[in-house]
Amino acid sequence: MTRDAPTPVTVVGLGSMGRALAEAFLDAGHRTTVWNRTPAKAAPLVAKGAGHARTVEAAIEASPLIITCLTTFEDTRSALEPAAAALSGRALVTLNSGSPADARAMAGWASSHGARFLAGAVKNVPAAVGAPDTLLYYGGDKTVFDDYETTLKVLGGDTVHLGAETDLAALYEMAVGAMLLPALVGFFQGAAVVQTRELEASSMVRFAGKWLDMIKSLLPIYAKEIDSGDYTDAASSVNLFLAGAAHEEDLAEETHVDTAWLTPLHDLVKRAAEAGHGDHSISALTEVLRKSERKA
Numbered sequence: 001m002t003r004d005a006p007t008p009v010t011v012v013g014l015g016s017m018g019r020a021l022a023e024a025f026l027d028a029g030h031r032t033t034v035w036n037r038t039p040a041k042a043a044p045l046v047a048k049g050a051g052h053a054r055t056v057e058a059a060i061e062a063s064p065l066i067i068t069c070l071t072t073f074e075d076t077r078s079a080l081e082p083a084a085a086a087l088s089g090r091a092l093v094t095l096n097s098g099s100p101a102d103a104r105a106m107a108g109w110a111s112s113h114g115a116r117f118l119a120g121a122v123k124n125v126p127a128a129v130g131a132p133d134t135l136l137y138y139g140g141d142k143t144v145f146d147d148y149e150t151t152l153k154v155l156g157g158d159t160v161h162l163g164a165e166t167d168l169a170a171l172y173e174m175a176v177g178a179m180l181l182p183a184l185v186g187f188f189q190g191a192a193v194v195q196t197r198e199l200e201a202s203s204m205v206r207f208a209g210k211w212l213d214m215i216k217s218l219l220p221i222y223a224k225e226i227d228s229g230d231y232t233d234a235a236s237s238v239n240l241f242l243a244g245a246a247h248e249e250d251l252a253e254e255t256h257v258d259t260a261w262l263t264p265l266h267d268l269v270k271r272a273a274e275a276g277h278g279d280h281s282i283s284a285l286t287e288v289l290r291k292s293e294r295k296a
């Protein structure tokens with residue numbers, strides 16, 4: 001495969017994300033073959049020049065590089081199973097969410113059928129696919145990454161190989177993804193609070209964005225504390241957050257906004273204080289989380 005000729009690519013799974021992946025390949029001039037369980041979803045891509053495989057086997061046979069984007073690893077295996085023999089010698093790249101254990105199981109299945117395998121994750125929404133700063137990361141066979149790095153970068157300029165272990169993308173996907181729901185629910189709670197004063201959620205956006213920038217600026221500092229296990233240089237202590245918890249309760253009473261989702265978080269802060277971390281940095285919560293995980 002020369003670096004100059006765009007690699008023929010097959011995209012299996014044409015939901016919101018799979019469609020965006022196929023479009024990016026088409027826009028970049030790759031001969032793109034698509035397959036989806038519900039065939040009608042292929043039509044807009046065919047109109048843009050994609051080849052429509054009638055069977056999953058034909059889809060796999062069309063390209064040396066197979067990108068799948070189904071809901072889960074289990075769905076991916078079940079869709080590919082009838083054509084598993086065709087995978088031998090090809091590069092299979094999954095781009096669905098899932099647990100590290102599921103990624104390892106998928107890797108075992110792929111290698112039992114002779115496929116070279118990478119498990120990846122798209123860390124953005126479909127509309128961001130193809131942008132220069134869109135992040136995708138991969139774990140698994142480095143030769144696949146090296147052979148197809150240029151092609152994979154069509155999906156996002158910030159494309160990273162995390163290592164040879166096939167579950168690394170799933171691990172980081174879940175580790176980083178853990179921040180999403182608490183951050184969003186926090187914003188939704190804030191929106192509900194300002195609405196109790198007839199103010200629009202939009203009025204919060206600039207300030208919430210600055211707040212997220214501030215949180216982002218703290219991450220390297222907290223990571224250093226966690227990695228060293230030294231929490232003594234506390235810019236914001238566990239006790240400070242404990243005091244903040246009381247204000248949240250007052251706010252809930254005043255506004256009647258349901259803040260019950262915060263109760264387990266406040267409990268975590270309380271347990272950290274009880275464990276002797278009161279004067280330590282709030283990043284010491286990691287110690288409590290790790291211990292909870294060990295007990296489970």
Ligand SMILES: NC(=O)c1ccc[n+]([C@@H]2O[C@H](COP(=O)([O-])OP(=O)(O)OC[C@H]3O[C@@H](n4cnc5c(N)ncnc54)[C@H](OP(=O)(O)O)[C@@H]3O)[C@@H](O)[C@H]2O)c1
Nearest residue numbers: 013014015016017018037038070071075079096097124125
């Ligand atoms: N959308 C996002 O914002 C986003 C962002 C990052 C990561 N992701 C991840 O990308 C993956 C796909 O997400 P999506 O948003 O594209 O989902 P989606 O729109 O719900 O599409 C799901 C796709 O999986 C196919 N599928 C599911 N089960 C199947 C099975 N048993 N056999 C064959 N095909 C099956 C569906 O086929 P049918 O069309 O026939 O139903 C469809 O093509 C997920 O793991 C998701 O977590 C999504």
